[in-house]
Amino acid sequence: xxxxxxxxxxxGPAGGWGALRSVxxxxxxxxxxxxGAKTLLSANQxxxxxxxxxxxxxxxxxxxxEFCENGVKAVAAEAxxxxxxxxxxxxxxxxxxxxxxDFWLEDQGRLTHPMAYDAASxxxxxxxxDDAFARIARHLNALPDPDQAIFYTSGRASNEAAFLYQLxxxxxxxxxxxxxxxxxxxxSGSGMRPQLGVGKGTVTLDDFEKAxxxxxxxxxxxxxxxxxxxxxxxxxxxxxRIVSFNPLRERGLERFADPQDxxxxxxxxSTPISTHYFQLRVGGDFAAIxxxxxxxxxxxxxxxxxxxxxxxxxxxxxxxxxxxDALAADLRAEQWDxxxxxxxxxxxxxxxxxxxYLGAERVIxxxxxxxxxxQHSVATxxxxxxxxxxxxxxxxxxAGACPVRGHSNVQGxxxxxxxxxxxxxxxxxxxxxxxxxxxxRNGVDTVEAIQSMLDGxxxxxxxxxxxxxxxxxxxxxxWKALKQCELTVHVTTKLNRSHVIHGREAxxxxxxxxxxxxxxxxxxxxxxxxxxxxxxxISMGINPPASEHLLSEPAIVARLAAxxxxxxxxxPWLWLIEDYSRIRDKxxxxxxxxxxxxxxxxxxGGFRLRNTxxxxxxxxxxxxxxxxxxxxxLDTPSHRARARFAKKGDTIVFTLLTTRSHDQYNTTIYGMxxxxxxxxxxxxxxxxxxxxxxxxxxxxxxWVDIQTVxxxxxxRRADRFKxxxxxxPRGNIAAYYPETNPLVPLSAVAExxxxxxxxxxxxxxxxxxxxxxxxxxxxxxxxxxxx
Numbered sequence: 118x119x120x121x122x123x124x125x126x127x128x129g130p131a132g133g134w135g136a137l138r139s140v141x142x143x144x145x146x147x148x149x150x151x152x153g154a155k156t157l158l159s160a161n162q163x164x165x166x167x168x169x170x171x172x173x174x175x176x177x178x179x180x181x182x183e184f185c186e187n188g189v190k191a192v193a194a195e196a197x198x199x200x201x202x203x204x205x206x207x208x209x210x211x212x213x214x215x216x217x218x219d220f221w222l223e224d225q226g227r228l229t230h231p232m233a234y235d236a237a238s239x240x241x242x243x244x245x246x247d248d249a250f251a252r253i254a255r256h257l258n259a260l261p262d263p264d265q266a267i268f269y270t271s272g273r274a275s276n277e278a279a280f281l282y283q284l285x286x287x288x289x290x291x292x293x294x295x296x297x298x299x300x301x302x303x304x305s306g307s308g309m310r311p312q313l314g315v316g317k318g319t320v321t322l323d324d325f326e327k328a329x330x331x332x333x334x335x336x337x338x339x340x341x342x343x344x345x346x347x348x349x350x351x352x353x354x355x356x357x358r359i360v361s362f363n364p365l366r367e368r369g370l371e372r373f374a375d376p377q378d379x380x381x382x383x384x385x386x387s388t389p390i391s392t393h394y395f396q397l398r399v400g401g402d403f404a405a406i407x408x409x410x411x412x413x414x415x416x417x418x419x420x421x422x423x424x425x426x427x428x429x430x431x432x433x434x435x436x437x438x439x440x441x442d443a444l445a446a447d448l449r450a451e452q453w454d455x456x457x458x459x460x461x462x463x464x465x466x467x468x469x470x471x472x473x474y475l476g477a478e479r480v481i482x483x484x485x486x487x488x489x490x491x492q493h494s495v496a497t498x499x500x501x502x503x504x505x506x507x508x509x510x511x512x513x514x515x516a517g518a519c520p521v522r523g524h525s526n527v528q529g530x531x532x533x534x535x536x537x538x539x540x541x542x543x544x545x546x547x548x549x550x551x552x553x554x555x556x557x558r559n560g561v562d563t564v565e566a567i568q569s570m571l572d573g574x575x576x577x578x579x580x581x582x583x584x585x586x587x588x589x590x591x592x593x594x595x596w597k598a599l600k601q602c603e604l605t606v607h608v609t610t611k612l613n614r615s616h617v618i619h620g621r622e623a624x625x626x627x628x629x630x631x632x633x634x635x636x637x638x639x640x641x642x643x644x645x646x647x648x649x650x651x652x653x654x655i656s657m658g659i660n661p662p663a664s665e666h667l668l669s670e671p672a673i674v675a676r677l678a679a680x681x682x683x684x685x686x687x688x689p690w691l692w693l694i695e696d697y698s699r700i701r702d703k704x705x706x707x708x709x710x711x712x713x714x715x716x717x718x719x720x721x722g723g724f725r726l727r728n729t730x731x732x733x734x735x736x737x738x739x740x741x742x743x744x745x746x747x748x749x750x751l752d753t754p755s756h757r758a759r760a761r762f763a764k765k766g767d768t769i770v771f772t773l774l775t776t777r778s779h780d781q782y783n784t785t786i787y788g789m790x791x792x793x794x795x796x797x798x799x800x801x802x803x804x805x806x807x808x809x810x811x812x813x814x815x816x817x818x819x820w821v822d823i824q825t826v827x828x829x830x831x832x833r834r835a836d837r838f839k840x841x842x843x844x845x846p847r848g849n850i851a852a853y854y855p856e857t858n859p860l861v862p863l864s865a866v867a868e869x870x871x872x873x874x875x876x877x878x879x880x881x882x883x884x885x886x887x888x889x890x891x892x893x894x895x896x897x898x899x900x901x902x903x904x
Contacts, residue, residue, distance in 0.1 A: 124802075124818075124841055126795035130372035130387035131339040131346060132186075171523060171782075173342040174322055174648040185343045190780075190787045194611070195630040196660055199226025201612050206232060206241040215617040219587060219855065220786045222612045228627035229664035234619055241616075241625060246668065249624050250680040256577050256604045256622070257681050263290030263556070267566045267575045270296040270535045271582030272524025273631075275644035276653070277700045278670035279526070279533040280707075281693065282581055285678035287544075288553050288686055292560030293575075294537045297527055297583060297783075299563035304489040304870040305520035306531070308498030312743045314736030317528060319517035319728055320481055321650050322348065327515030330358040330477035332470075333391075334402050334501065335487020335876070339369015339793060340779045342485075342521055346373045350388045358473045361391040363487065364399050364461075364774065365804065365851060366844040368793040395470060398461030399772045399849045400877045402488055403497045404749050405467055407448070408456040410504055412471035414448045428475055430509030437733055438506055440744035447746045459749050461846050479515030480505060486523075487774070490876040492753050494867040499745040506742055512733035522649040524783065525631075529647030532726070533704070537562050543707070550706045552687050562871045563589060564863055570598035578620065579606045581670065586615040587784040590861035590873040591833070608673055610663075613784070614855075629669045633658040637672070639696030644671070645718055647726065653711075654723030671697065754865065758826040758879035769812060770826055771805075774876040775854040775861070784855050791853075796841065803882070804843035804851040813882060817842040820885035823852070825860045825878060833860050837885050850880070 171187070205225055211234065214222065231249045232241035244252075257266055268286045270279065283294065298306075306316030313319070325331070325348045338345040349359055350373050361370045371394070374387040397405050417428050434441050453464050460467065474480060482501050488494055502511070502518060510516035522528050534543055537560035544555040561569050567589060569575035578585075578599060585607075589595045599605055602620030609616070610630050616623070629635055635642045635658055643657040668676070675690040682688075693699050698715045705714040710726045717724040729735070735742045750756075755772045762768045777783070778791035778800060790797045794804070803821065810817055819840050825833035835857050845851060854875065865874045 122798035124795055125797060127368060127793050129368075130374040131369035131793060132343070132374045132387075171342050171344070171525060173344045173521065174650045174652050175344070187340070187343055187779075187782055191782060191785075192632060194223070194785065194787065195227075195632050197226050199224070200229050200663065201225040201227060202229040202664075203232070203243045210239040211241065211617050211619070212239055214612075219614055219784065220789065222614060222617070223785060225612050227610055227630075227663035228612060228625065230666045231627060232625040234623035236621070241623075244624070246666075246676070249626060250677050252622070252624065253577075253579070253604065253606055253677055254681040257289065260576060264293060264558075264560070265574055266291060266577040266579065267293045267295060267561065267569065269563075269566070269578070269580040269583060269585055270294060270530055271580070272297045272522075272527025272530060273582045274530055274670055275526060275646060275656070276529045276533050276704065277644050277697050278581065278674055279530040279535050280700060280704050281671055281674040281678070281690075283534040284547065284551065284688065285674055285682070285690075287547060287555045288551070288678070288682055288688065290556055292537055292539055292556055292558065293566065294535050294560055295563040295566040296530060296535050297524060297588070298531055298535075299537075299871060300588060300873055301486050301523050301527070302489055302520055303562070303872045304494035304867050305484075305498055307870040308495040309502065309518065309520075309730075311737060312499050312502045312745060313511070313518070313730040314734070314742075315728055315730045316531075317651055317728060318519045318521075318649060319511060319731040320519045321652075321725065324481060324515050324517060325352060328352065328357055328477075328479050328481045329515070330360065330473055330480045332474070332480065332482045333359065333361045333363075333370065334406075334482065334484040335363065335489075336483060336485030336521055337363065337365075337367045337369060337487075337776075338521070339367055339373070340777065341523070343369070345521065346390070347375060349373070349390050350375060353388055353390055353392075358392045358477060359390055360393040360395070360470055360473050362395050362397055362402055362405060362470075364396055364845055364849050365776075366394070366396065370394065393470060393473060395462055395466055396844070396846055398459075398846050399774050400491050400493075400750075400753065400755070401460040401462065403493055403500060403747075404456045404459035405462055405470070406497065406500045406504055407451060407749060408453070408460060408462075408464070408467035409471035409474060410444075410500070410507065411448045411451050411453075411456065412468045413475060413504075413507055414445055416475060418449075429507055433506070433509035437512075437735065437742050438744055439739050439741045440746065444503060444744040444746045447748075451749070455749055455751075459751070474504070474508070479513070480508070480510040481515070481517055481519055483519040483521055485521050487876055489867070489870075489872055490874055492865075492868055492874050492877065493747075493750040494872065494874075495869045496745070496747040496750070500747065502742075503744050506744065511742065512731055517731065520649070525648075526646040528649060528651070529645070529653070532647055532708070534707075537565075546707045550703065564866055564871055564873065567591070567595050567598045567863060570601055573601065576603045577606075578602045578604070580615065581608050581674070584613040584615050584784040586618040587613065587855040587858070590858055590865065590875065591863040592855070592859040594863055608670060626673055627664065627667050628673060629658070629662055629667050631656055631658060632660045633662045633667075634660065635669045637669070637695055637697070642669070642697045644697065645701070645723070651726040651728055652723055653718060653726060655718045669694075671700065753877065754827070754874075755877060755879045757828075762826070762881075768881060769809065769848070770879050770881060771809070771848060771850045773823070773857065773860065773878045773880045774849070774851050775857045775878075776851050778853050781853075794843070799839070800853050800856060801838045802841045802852065803838045804841050804845055806845050806847045806849070807842040809847050809850075810840055810842060815840060815884065821882040822885050823857065823860060823880050823882060825862065825880050827862050827865075827879075829862065829864065831862070833862065835859050850882075
């Protein structure tokens with residue numbers, strides 16, 4: 118971590134020697150240079166553990182370790198020699214802990230004992246495991262309605278833990294399963310299921326070897342999925358076109374130096390990544406993609422008029438799809454001036470991107486949260502699907518859709534049934550296999566869970582991993598919601614913000630990490646995870662547990678289920694965790710795609726789950742893939758905010774996108790540097806176009822407060838951020854989360870998905886030195902104040 122606060126723009130490639138130095142520092146910071154290196158060599162091996170970082174798959178999971186800077190940071194943080202035991206909690210009140218930074222809290226090291234909140238002393242004190250489970254069970258069984266309990270899940274939970282968790286909670290009587298999918302890729306599933314019949318990506322890593330063009334929308338792999346750069350580098354070297362759409366210039370999308378390439382490292386060389394880079398406005402992807410499709414239709418019409426070969430795959434469209442004629446008519450009627458204005462790109466740029474698409478026989482489209490965290494994200498994802506299907510780029514080699522997931526098992530958790538809207542077929546199978554009647558009513562997602570707690574209905578909050586208080590939108594409303602609970606419980610490896618924003622009673626339950634040996638009655642156990650491309654593989658820890666008092670996540674769930682359900686459950690909870698192969702047998706009994714689960718996962722590298730869309734089998738209502746027609750969004754919160762302030766010529770409404778730095782993963786902050794963006798020793802910065810700084814009457818380096826422009830009468834603000842002139846389109850700004858999560862209203866969610874729209878929040882900037890004052894809008898407008 119840099120101690121000096123400075124802005125020094127980075128001119129080198131992603132990866133390279135800078136990544137190696139960062140890895141060395143990460144290992145040294147955790148006091149484990151030798152142990153850490155040994156641990157890393159065992160990552161992603163047949164007899165080793167799976168990286169607890171992102172969900173990008175390994176090229177050869179059975180035999181290689183692919184270098185990843187952020188993966189090293191995740192492993193080092195988990196294998197740290199530092200300990201946060203009872204002595205830490207005896208030294209500090211919760212109020213004192215709450216005053217510390219997020220970085221400081223997690224930097225205290227691994228938790229060692231289960232802890233319970235003592236209101237009289239305002240401290241956490243040790244508690245025995247049996248007493249902790251009894252306390253939770255007492256609260257749960259006292260609730261008059263099981264829907265008053267909320268069960269959150271992080272994407273770090275294994276398949277085995279997630280399966281037991283959803284089974285326990287449904288036997289208890291609720292489908293209240295808010296999870297991290299609700300905050301990231303929920304729109305991907307919501308868009309793809311009705312369009313393709315699956316909610317997952319259709320490609321494999323082998324497809325990346327065959328693609329002629331790769332389109333990347335709203336994603337920064339250099340920071341969020343560094344191993345993906347290896348695939349992009351290989352594609353670039355063989356001549357594939359790589360087209361990136363991103364408001365920010367991101368170094369990982371420009372050049373990459375592979376730290377495992379000795380020649381590249383020795384010569385200080387690098388490989389260009391994007392052949393085309395389009396800096397559209399925040400939220401402009403929809404219009405850009407629709408413009409590309411309009412260009413394709415225009416070229417098709419010209420080809421037909423000239424008697425030339427078609428540019429569309431009419432055979433695929435006729436045999437496998439429905440809805441194309443309506444889409445084609447809509448595209449012909451669309452106006453270029455709208456597409457240009459809303460995308461922030463010129464007509465020439467949009468046509469150039471479309472020409473790359475037309476010139477490629479096999480195309481992959483990738484996207485991340487720069488697509489999913491918008492009001493119109495579901496429609497945008499369906500437009501990506503439309504674009505791919507126009508030329509048959511779905512369900513064949515080297516082509517398809519690739520939503521790039523975040524946490525290591527976020528996709529597997531959903532596969533295991535962590536979903537607040539469970540399909541009837543899943544509930545029917547659970548009833549058949551386990552002999553109980555599952556609840557049929559839908560539960561709450563993440564935003565709905567917060568509202569439930571605010572309304573006083575949600576009374577018990579249980580989190581299997583994650584950092585709910587920091588990850589969620591509308592921070593102070595979320596904190597208020599958690600504090601109103603009768604009991605909050607967190608299963609975790611390290612201390613974080615959520616543990617100091619607690620209910621009237623609170624418990625912290627420390628668990629084993631992915632790197633640690635999990636010994637049960639049947640011997641050492643392994644757990645399984647599913648990556649972004651539906652590959653399922655087993656993970657075996659190699660390090661001794663950080664404390665003898667830790668339990669595995671499956672053991673915590675099973676013991677809690679036994680304590681809560683008692684004799685009314687026929688499930689042999691404690692027997693199941695003696696040998697996790699028994700859990701996998703039950704998974705196989707519930708999910709047909711896991712037939713011969715234990716045998717298949719024993720094979721080095723694991724196995725891939727069936728993906729019907731990749732086989733051109735469409736499990737939609739029409740049994741065909743669907744072309745969806747959508748109008749360009751012209752009434753977003755940013756549109757409305759700018760219209761309201763149009764009469765105030767000296768007030769600029771910006772669209773804020775929240776982002777992570779290179780020294781963090783989700784809400785876990787490893788350090789205070791963002792090397793590729795040139796930010797060191799600090800996090801409270803705003804990336805802004807230099808012309809916008811001038812228009813504000815300010816200068817680079819000045820300090821501002823950020824205030825949300827919304828329509829509910831609630832003031833949302835985040836104070837004292839440094840202006841950093843950056844290559845970003847005018848009218849758009851970017852800043853780090855969780856610092857800017859207070860600016861995201863609880864009601865700002867994606868249509869048909871409920872995901873917080875953290876990538877498109879209308880805000881104004883105010884010089885930090887000035888006193889707060891209202892910019893009056895009449896009260897009927899309900900305009901949030903902006904100073």
